[in-house]
Amino acid sequence: MAGAPGTGKTALALGIAQELGPKVPFCPMVGSEVYSSEVKKTEVLMEHFRRAIGLRIKESKEVYEGEVTEITPEETENPLGGYGRTISHVVIGLKTTKGSKQLRLDPSIYEALQKEKVNIGDVIYIEASSGAVKRVGRSDAFASEFDLEADEYVPVPKGDVHKKKEIVQDVTLHDLDMSNAKPQGGQDLMSMVGQLSKPKKTEVTEKLRTEINKVVNRYIDQGIAELVPGVLFIDEVHMLDIECFTYLNRALESTLSPIVIFATNRGVCTIRGTDVMSPHGIPVDLLDRMLIIRTMPYSLEEIVQIISIRAETESIQLDAEALHGMGEIGARTSLRYTVQMLTPARIIAETAGRDSIKLSDVEEVDELFYDAKSSAKVLAASEGYLL
Ligand SMILES: Nc1ncnc2c1ncn2[C@@H]1O[C@H](COP(=O)(O)OP(=O)(O)OP(=O)(O)O)[C@@H](O)[C@H]1O
Ligand SMILES: [Mg+2]
Numbered sequence: 001m002a003g004a005p006g007t008g009k010t011a012l013a014l015g016i017a018q019e020l021g022p023k024v025p026f027c028p029m030v031g032s033e034v035y036s037s038e039v040k041k042t043e044v045l046m047e048h049f050r051r052a053i054g055l056r057i058k059e060s061k062e063v064y065e066g067e068v069t070e071i072t073p074e075e076t077e078n079p080l081g082g083y084g085r086t087i088s089h090v091v092i093g094l095k096t097t098k099g100s101k102q103l104r105l106d107p108s109i110y111e112a113l114q115k116e117k118v119n120i121g122d123v124i125y126i127e128a129s130s131g132a133v134k135r136v137g138r139s140d141a142f143a144s145e146f147d148l149e150a151d152e153y154v155p156v157p158k159g160d161v162h163k164k165k166e167i168v169q170d171v172t173l174h175d176l177d178m179s180n181a182k183p184q185g186g187q188d189l190m191s192m193v194g195q196l197s198k199p200k201k202t203e204v205t206e207k208l209r210t211e212i213n214k215v216v217n218r219y220i221d222q223g224i225a226e227l228v229p230g231v232l233f234i235d236e237v238h239m240l241d242i243e244c245f246t247y248l249n250r251a252l253e254s255t256l257s258p259i260v261i262f263a264t265n266r267g268v269c270t271i272r273g274t275d276v277m278s279p280h281g282i283p284v285d286l287l288d289r290m291l292i293i294r295t296m297p298y299s300l301e302e303i304v305q306i307i308s309i310r311a312e313t314e315s316i317q318l319d320a321e322a323l324h325g326m327g328e329i330g331a332r333t334s335l336r337y338t339v340q341m342l343t344p345a346r347i348i349a350e351t352a353g354r355d356s357i358k359l360s361d362v363e364e365v366d367e368l369f370y371d372a373k374s375s376a377k378v379l380a381a382s383e384g385y386l387l
Helices: 009-020 041-051 107-115 173-179 189-197 206-221 242-251 300-313 320-332 335-351 359-368 372-381
Strands: 026-030 053-077 085-095 100-105 122-127 133-139 162-172 225-229 231-235 259-262 268-270 277-279
Touching: 009 026, 009 231, 026 041, 041 053, 041 173, 041 231, 041 242, 053 100, 053 107, 053 173, 053 189, 085 107, 107 133, 162 173, 173 189, 173 206, 189 206, 206 225, 300 320, 300 335, 320 335, 320 359, 335 359
Parallel strands: 026 231, 231 259
Antiparallel strands: 053 085, 053 122, 053 162, 053 225, 085 100, 122 133, 268 277
């Protein structure tokens, strides 16, 4: 996406992320993020690439599932003779529509229950093999208790407490890299996924990534996992240098590549790290691999619409006249400038004891502040006024 400042490139990226929803990875970054003193530029790029590639893993697991009817930690004297008492096991009652079951479980599960903030009346499942606890939601038997709850209500599970359940998990390749940077388990996908909750570790090497790719590809072939290509958004892409661009050329062509969106407001300028001029500061061979979308300045009506949405989200009230006035100022100056005017205009209106912004408030704000263009004009007209 190429276009003048304030034409909505970054705003579009936010919009895309919203539309994709939580299941499709969206990884935003700014070109200058690659310049870190500790990590190689290409390493930063690669990491973001892998954050943008998702994997949906379906597996059938043996679980205990139901509504929690009881959580009782049972304590014993500390066998080492200390003062404290330790939890020897925990008793959990689970109920489904078909029956109920009492389980005596390892104390580590008690910790997992506390971490997931499981209470009586929640629907949970516990994986039989790993002991991982997952809170599904609150049982809808409790739904009418309070109205103001952000909780998700789920029906009491059907079938037996102990059963096989199809579990779908969404992870990114980066999650797998990180959780396996210090491999403890086996080299298959399920144990890689199992590492997700374990504490963190060492560096992610190219070798590890190749290993993970191999396993992932095998599981995709077997139909257990499904690739969910996401979106990598690189804002201010002209900040990248020639090394990064060369690297991108190659990365874009690999099979495990997300959709990559670049945004820039530069015209013809030098490519960083060279003295070659190129459109958008991007090498022509990389440009050749893209579709370029031109973003245009907003029209007066569009500016008015954006300001009214903005005002509504910030609960600022505006007269129709004031709104139109702001639109005109926006068309003359910039969208960002007018959006910034909203708050001062509201303060002026409030000071005058009104709830709603009038045209005169907007004009007053416009007199008090300068936008970039008029400031430049003042500077040019009064030489020597500022250093
Ligand atoms: N469609 C839109 N809806 C709501 N707000 C918008 C929209 N487009 C732009 N804006 C707002 O306008 C301002 C400028 O837009 P944005 O930051 O996307 O510009 P940009 O094209 O990324 O500019 P730059 O090249 O300077 O980075 C932001 O405050 C943004 O929230
Ligand atoms: Mg931007």
